[in-house]
Amino acid sequence: MSLPRIGFIGTGLMGLPMAKNLIKAGYSVCAxxxxxxxxxxxxxxxxxxxxxxxxxxxxxxxxxxIVSDTPDVQTVILGEGGIVExxxxxxxxxxxxxxxxxxxxxxxxxxxxxxxxxxxAPVSGGEKGAIEGTLSIMVGGKSDVVESCRPLxxxxxxxxxxxxxxxxxxxxxxxxxxxxxxxLIAAAxxxxxxxxxxxxxxxxxxxxxxxxxxxxxxxxxxxxMADHDFAPGFMVKLQQKDLRLVMQAATELGVSLPGASLANxxxxxxxxxxxxxxxxxxxxxxxxxxxxxx
Amino acid sequence: MSLPRIGFIGTGLMGLPMAKNLIKAGYSVCAxxxxxxxxxxxxxxxxxxxxxxxxxxxxxxxxxxIVSDTPDVQTVILGEGGIVExxxxxxxxxxxxxxxxxxxxxxxxxxxxxxxxxxxAPVSGGEKGAIEGTLSIMVGGKSDVVESCRPLxxxxxxxxxxxxxxxxxxxxxxxxxxxxxxxLIAAAxxxxxxxxxxxxxxxxxxxxxxxxxxxxxxxxxxxxMADHDFAPGFMVKLQQKDLRLVMQAATELGVSLPGASLANxxxxxxxxxxxxxxxxxxxxxxxxxxxxxx
Numbered sequence: 001m002s003l004p005r006i007g008f009i010g011t012g013l014m015g016l017p018m019a020k021n022l023i024k025a026g027y028s029v030c031a032x033x034x035x036x037x038x039x040x041x042x043x044x045x046x047x048x049x050x051x052x053x054x055x056x057x058x059x060x061x062x063x064x065x066i067v068s069d070t071p072d073v074q075t076v077i078l079g080e081g082g083i084v085e086x087x088x089x090x091x092x093x094x095x096x097x098x099x100x101x102x103x104x105x106x107x108x109x110x111x112x113x114x115x116x117x118x119x120x121a122p123v124s125g126g127e128k129g130a131i132e133g134t135l136s137i138m139v140g141g142k143s144d145v146v147e148s149c150r151p152l153x154x155x156x157x158x159x160x161x162x163x164x165x166x167x168x169x170x171x172x173x174x175x176x177x178x179x180x181x182x183x184l185i186a187a188a189x190x191x192x193x194x195x196x197x198x199x200x201x202x203x204x205x206x207x208x209x210x211x212x213x214x215x216x217x218x219x220x221x222x223x224x225m226a227d228h229d230f231a232p233g234f235m236v237k238l239q240q241k242d243l244r245l246v247m248q249a250a251t252e253l254g255v256s257l258p259g260a261s262l263a264n265x266x267x268x269x270x271x272x273x274x275x276x277x278x279x280x281x282x283x284x285x286x287x288x289x290x291x292x293x294x
Numbered sequence: 295m296s297l298p299r300i301g302f303i304g305t306g307l308m309g310l311p312m313a314k315n316l317i318k319a320g321y322s323v324c325a326x327x328x329x330x331x332x333x334x335x336x337x338x339x340x341x342x343x344x345x346x347x348x349x350x351x352x353x354x355x356x357x358x359x360i361v362s363d364t365p366d367v368q369t370v371i372l373g374e375g376g377i378v379e380x381x382x383x384x385x386x387x388x389x390x391x392x393x394x395x396x397x398x399x400x401x402x403x404x405x406x407x408x409x410x411x412x413x414x415a416p417v418s419g420g421e422k423g424a425i426e427g428t429l430s431i432m433v434g435g436k437s438d439v440v441e442s443c444r445p446l447x448x449x450x451x452x453x454x455x456x457x458x459x460x461x462x463x464x465x466x467x468x469x470x471x472x473x474x475x476x477x478l479i480a481a482a483x484x485x486x487x488x489x490x491x492x493x494x495x496x497x498x499x500x501x502x503x504x505x506x507x508x509x510x511x512x513x514x515x516x517x518x519m520a521d522h523d524f525a526p527g528f529m530v531k532l533q534q535k536d537l538r539l540v541m542q543a544a545t546e547l548g549v550s551l552p553g554a555s556l557a558n559x560x561x562x563x564x565x566x567x568x569x570x571x572x573x574x575x576x577x578x579x580x581x582x583x584x585x586x587x588x
Contacts, residue, residue: 009333101491107423129431138501166491169489175484176497179507182480185553189476190469196547197395199458204469207432207455212528213473215509234506254492256584258556259479266552272568290550 003027006152007060009053009076009083010067010097011038016122017097017130018066018156023047025155030059032076046085053077062152063280066160069241070099077107089115089233094152098122098242101170101249108141108166117145120166122173123157126233134158138176140169174249177242181263183217184283189216191225192287201226221263224282232279239280243267258279297321300446301354302375303389304361305332308417311424312360312390312450317341319449324353326370347371351362351380354448357387363394363535371401377416383409386439388446390431392416392536395468395543402435402460402566404543411439416459416467417451420527428452458549468543471536475557477511478577485519486581495520519564519578526573530564533574537561 003026008019012034023029023045030048032055033039039049050056053076056063063083065076073095077083083093093111095104095118108118119141127134135157139146146162153160163172190213194204202223209219224230243264250257269286270278297320302313305327307493309484314449314546317339324342327333344350347370349359357377359370367389371377377387387405389412402412413435423429429451430508433440440456447454484507488498496517503513518524537558544551563580564572 024402040571079572124502124507126506136496136501136505159501159504161497163497163501167397168491171488171493175488175493176502176505176507178487179480179484179502179509179512182483182553183477183507183509186473186476186480189549189551189553190473193472193544193547193549193551194465194469196549198545199462199469200466203455204466205455207430207453207466208418208470208473210453210515211430211470212420212510213418213470213477215473215477216506217509218473220506249491250487253487254579254585255483255487255490257483257487258560259483259553261474261498262552262556287550291548 004061004152005030005059007032007050007056007063009033009056009063009065012041012066013127014130015159016041017127019047020045021133021156022152027152027155030056032056051264052081053083054081054085057091059082062149063091064096065093067095068097070103073097073099074103074107078110084110084114087111087114087116091118092119092149094119094121094149096121096123098245100173100245101167102252104140104170105112105167113166117142118166119145119149120169121153122169123159124173124176128233129157136161138163138172139170140164140166140171171249174242174246176259177239177246178257180217181239181243182259183215184221184280185259185263185266187215187218187222188225188284188287190292191222191284192291195288195293196291221281224279224281230275230278230282232277234280235276236267236278236280236282237276240264240267240271297325298355298446299353299405301326301344301350303327303350303357303359305336306360307421308424309360309432310335311421311563313341314339315450316428316446321449324350324531326350327341336397341511346375347377348375348379350572351377351385355385357442358390359387360390362391364397367391367393368401372404378404379406380407381408381410386411386413386443388413388415388443390415390417392467392539396540396546398434398464399461411436412460412486413439413443415447416463418467418470421453422527423451430455432457432463434458434460434465461468465543468536468540471533472551472554474511475533475537476553478515478574479553479557479560481509481512481516482519482578484580485516485578486585486587489582489587490585500545510535516577518573524569524572524576526571528574529570530561530572530576531570534558534565535559
């Protein structure tokens with residue numbers, strides 16, 4: 001059985017290494033990216049380069065999209081020159097961006113009306129996970145469609161969790177962002193308190209990180225907070241984009257999220273200080289500012 | 295070299311199994327507890343039973359205190375019939391309660407004036423860690439005194455972190471409580487959001503718990519939140535006591551802790567609903583109430 005031809009739309013920080021992993025796994029890839037120069041590394045590996053999402057669709061059986069935000073997904077799928085202009089029955093569209101669950105359901109409905117299956121499959125694990133092929137992938141859609149795409153997912157990630165119907169992958173991704181955002185407050189407050197108390201914050205993290213206070217955030221980002229190493233694993237402006245999705249979905253669902261809302265507000269202070277491109281661990285600077293730490 | 299004679303004051307949920315582990319390790323123990331009946335299991339193992347903290351001091355070289363709150367420590371050490379009435383030079387007092395770092399420093403000063411060394415050595419790991427001898431111990435005081443007591447600590451715990459001068463063990467313990475409290479908000483919000491979004495919260499935890507959103511709280515207490523299993527590992531009322539210590543110390547240090555403060559307020563709502571004796575994972579009930587989940 002020959003492998004399906006893969007269309008890949010969005011070759012940014014995450015998309016580029018993910019597409020590379022597909023090529024390494026033996027898939028033929030046809031790519032499109034708004035900024036064309038970013039596709040060159042894929043062309044060098046033998047990928048075809050398309051002039052539009054529609055062009056991608058013409059040459060592909062399964063199309064993956066991983067772009068910045070909700071309107072970008074709408075544009076590449078439903079807009080002018082979009083995938084929808086070349087859809088065929090039995091085609092599958094997999095959106096791996098993090099976008100609105102509600103809009104995801106709408107797009108899935110539009111595609112279903114044309115006989116096209118959609119999966120929402122946002123990821124966690126960051127650029128490092130994308131490069132190493134160790135992403136966690138949270139998938140919503142029909143379970144048999146998910147299963148048919150499992151080999152494809154496994155070329156990009158190491159963990160695939162089936163979350164439910166269309167949009168439920170996005171909902172789980174938002175739970176992921178809710179948890180990280182509030183865990184960041186926890187770590188930033190502990191580090192700031194430790195500094196002000198005259199403690200070595202690294203000693204503090206060693207003492208608390210292995211027990212009930214332990215988290216990926218405190219153990220991995222806590223030391224960076226202590227050292228003011230703000231090189232981005234995940235940028236503040238992207239965390240804010242995701243928190244806006246969280247707050248919008250929470251309002252639609254009728255869920256009050258005081259912790260995530262607080263994180264959203266504190267990150268606004270990081271952005272006000274010009275820190276949008278810093279890693280999320282820079283949240284500590286807000287707490288330090290409030291504590292009058294120079 | 296014969297082992298030092300150990301005095302043990304406070305044989306509650308934590309103190310009783312800790313004292314048992316000392317006896318198992320070969321130490322002779324002389325115990326005191328306000329509620330005398332709680333000492334019987336120690337007497338059965340051969341411990342001496344004293345009539346007052348002073349009585350304990352007369353028969354001991356090193357005295358461990360682990361009682362409820364700051365005033366209790368002041369009473370057993372400095373009050374009428376307290377340790378101070380029988381202190382001798384070269385005696386060591388180790389307070390393993392979680393209390394005010396500021397008062398800890400004051401007590402250490404009072405004892406130092408009488409030639410007695412004090413260590414603050416609060417623990418994490420809960421009743422389970424106390425029973426199994428796997429506590430993490432955060433110690434403040436003179437480092438040579440800490441080293442002289444290492445075998446004693448290792449009979450009760452598996453990890454000993456030296457944090458600095460008197461009161462710094464308590465400060466690190468407060469960092470531990472800051473982190474746990476805010477991580478609890480994170481997990482409770484994710485579980486509530488998941489339920490309201492029609493997700494299986496266990497699937498959500500499986501998807502997010504292994505990556506950057508992972509924490510001891512979400513992985514261990516998240517499933518209990520999802521199932522409304524509120525049997526206490528650590529009671530809300532004790533978390534609140536510790537958060538009061540956190541807020542008091544933060545005020546003294548001039549550190550603003552919006553996340554820990556929010557946790558404090560949300561736990562007040564749990565207490566208002568009669569949940570003070572529940573486990574801290576019952577925080578989820580507040581979020582569910584706000585989201586109108588029956």
